[in-house]
Amino acid sequence: MKRNLLIVHGGGPTAVLNASLYGVITEAKKSDQIDKVYGAIGGTEAILNENFLDLAETPEEELKLLLQTPGTAIGSSRFAVEQIHYEQMKDIFKRNNIKYVLFNGGNGTMDTCGKVYEVCKKEDIYTVGIPKTIDNDIAIIDHAPGYGSAATFIANTTAEIGSDVKALPIHVTIIEAMGRNAGWITAASALAKKTKQDAPHLVYLPERPFDEEEFLVDVKKLYDQLGGVVVVVSEGLKDKNGVSIVPPIFKTDRAVYYGDVSAHLANLVIKKLGIKARSEKPGLIGRTSMAHQSEVDRQEAIQVGREAVQAALAGHSGVMVGIHRISNDPYSMETSFVPISEVMLHEKKLPSHFINERGNHVTQSFIDWCSPLIGKSIPDFINFKEKI
Template sequence: MKNNMVIIHGGGPTAVINASLYGIIKEAKMHDEIGKVFGVIGGTEGVLHEDFKEIGQISQEEMELLLKTPGSAIGSSRYPVTDEDYRKMKDIFLKHNVRYVLLNGGNGTMDACGKIQKACEGEEIFVVGIPKTIDNDISSIDHAPGFASAAKYIAEITAEVGQDVKSLPIHVCIIESMGRNAGWITAASAAAREKDGDAPHMILVPERSFNQEAFLKRVKELYEEKGGVVVVVSEGLNDEHGESIVPPVFKTGRSVYYGDVSAYLANLVIRELGIKARNEKPGILGRASISHQSSIDRDEAVLVGRKAVQAAVKEHTGVMIGLTRKEGEEYEVETPLIPIDQVMLYERKLPDEYISEDGFDITKKYLNWLKPLLGEEIPDFINFRE
């Protein structure tokens, strides 16, 4: 009897999570020892409901759609799994003759990956993690699939907003990016600059405490110099005490929901400086946009999906597929197997060397690191005023 495989998605989707699904299905077809390939509908909660859908035999046309479909084609969840749930999962996998378990997600999902592997010890069940997060905060890897497309999105819309503000330079525009605890996406807005003086004119990441006085001083200077100012900020800006600069608007259990940082700062500029200001918050548009999908990101998502199948078939377990850069001028990656306990809930922040000394910008070193991930160049524009 052939052994079956399941794929579980966890946490927020990305523009390329389904590309990893494509890679998994494509690779699974090449291994006779794999029987059915099940997509778990609705993440870890779907396992407990035994909501398995066979996806290994979909048509080539449907396969190709996975490469350009946003969200998760099998659904995801943030279900709070208990120790008892993990034990139940083992029994469910055995019931359905599942020998290979693949989990695609971020820090929380890799934590679940490690716990499922421990629950399945003693059984011939092989558990492999696939990295996925727009936040790029998974440890032990250079970058995660999903990040580059979100980075490309924030860079391109910042370039477009910059042209608009330059055309009518009468206000401060504050763009809020996703990434509550890590500033990788926010920093990527710097790729919008074609030349010195282009937007963004300030970048605020959560790795630096927000200083209201310094912020307002710098905004005032930029406004007096340019007339129109573009600021990109992280949704997770904190004060010197580590508290959000925006008061919470709703609490439920351990979850706290804050107001928009960009709206708070725009109102601050209006109130304290008397300057017209507005805010823009793309929110999940930044992780759902297929039109801004990075080709490199898509290809690497397919790659880690395929590598996960290969690792599982070779009976590796309790590991995550890594993405690391090879040395040399040409951009190439390797996919080492990383022990899952090196990854579980370790959060990777933007390093100091990527943040300017004054905390209001990003260094050239970060942009050199980022450039090959974006795939295509940021579009050029023309402006007859310059």
């Protein structure tokens, strides 16, 4: 008897989350073991509401639009799942003849996937995780789909801002990148730097304590040399005591909201150094930009979606499809099934060998690691001033 498959999206979207969805749907439609390919419309909470839509009924020409659609076509959520909800989910799966459950998301979503697995492992229900995060902070694996496109965006944005600042070198520009605890996106801005004069001139990551005085010394030195400076910082910068460099502006029972790090540092440059400064915070643009979608990222997103379906059909459960690098040049990778218990809420940060000694930039090792993931080179620009 044919059974149904359910795909659930959790957490923040990426530029290739729908590419993984495309991989899931197209692969599931090939199987004679699967009847309906349900999408949970609205994330994890949609399971409890049984808000399911059979995606297999979507015409192929419409499915292909997933590859160029930002966000998530089936919706997501940050719903706080309690233990009682997991028991309810098990009954809901049974009631809807769902045998295969796929969770596509980051650390938190993998935690949910693992807990669903524990509840359902004695039933004829198979759970498989599909990695997704722009932050690239899922443990064990080399990288996650979503990161390559976010890296492409920040690198191109930094290069373009750098060209502007080089043309009129009168101020310091501070770009704030997403990634509160892990600096993978911030670090990727360094791919824009092709010469010593190119942006980013300074890169500050949450993996190292931020020193205000060292920052001001670094900025002043470069400003005196170049006239215009581009700095890229993580939104999660903390001081040596582990406290955010900007004070909280609002608190709830579940979260603390902080002001903009880039604006704070720009104000600091103006007040302490007397240098004109401005801040830039791309924010959600950095994870929704289809113009900067990485081809490598898209293809890997499709692949892990397909392989998650194959894994479930083969009887694997309580695992996540993981990407592992074989080589940088030429770039190649392979996939494997990672036990879900090894990635549940485990956060991967930038390793020390990717950060320079002073903590204000990345190393060549990081550049070599990250470059293949953006799928295309940063455009070359011309500047006649440099020919004089």
